[in-house]
Amino acid sequence: MPPLATSLLIFACIFGSSVLAMAIGRKLKPHHISTESRDVVKLGIGMVSAMSALILSLIVSSVMSSYNQTERDVQQYAADIANLDASLRDHGPEADSIRATMRQFTQMAIEGAWPTLHAKDNQAGPTVVGHRLTAIGVSISDLSSATAEEQRTKLASLQAFNKVHQDYWKIAVETYSSVNPTLVTILTVWLTLIFVSFGLFAPRNLITYAFLFACSASIACAVYIILDLNAPFEGLMSIRSTPLENALSRLQQP
Secondary structure, X not given: OOHHHHHHHHHHHHHHXXXXXXXXXXXXXXXHHOHHHHHHXXXXXXXXXXXXXXXXXXXXXXXXXXHHHHHHHHHHXXXXXXXXXXXXXXXXXXXXXXXXXHHHXXXXXXXXXXXXXXXXXXXXXXXXXXXXXXXXXXXXXXXXXXXXXXXXXXXHHHHHHHHHXXXXXXXXXXXXXXXXXXXXXXXXXXXXXXXXXXXXHOOOOHHHHHHHHHHHHHHHHHHHHHHHHHOOOOOOOOOOOHHHHHHHHHHOOO
């Protein structure tokens, strides 16, 4: 489910449960909302609130760490592509066809990693892009190495290619979601329970409704940010493709 739809569903669950609890609270008998009953509810909800805060903080920490690592990997990916292009330039005209394939590969990689920025008709699957990258490695292996200088240049190109190959598949893996949907569901249940406790004993007035609405929206926004960061190449806070676009511009230079 998309992050926006998920966050809206969570908002509906939290705010709707609090409003429903306020309606039910009106029909409760006095001994159900006595001071002793309130104390028991407060103690139980306090424990649930602590667990919810802990889980939420762990999810935020994990997602931010993954997002930052992916961003660094993209920058390293672009640097390794530029380094491979520099090594191929040392081969002279013999490597021009490989550099042309590198340009195609880089363009396809950008379109595949940032699908929302490019028309779907131009996107190639990971397998197709991976085969294009493999073909580049084969072409580098076929370069002539008659002299010591050619051997040195070819070895440097192969080493640079291996880094690009590792970067590509590493980033391909990082495009998949790392937040467990079950964990989000459990967290939603806990938050719903907390807001039910708020609604049971809350006074029925405009300020209360507005405050519960604002708090529910804030929590839904927090969940949206987590889920959006969890998809690092999509959404409002997606990682920029600028490093790879700069590398592509370098590849396009004669």
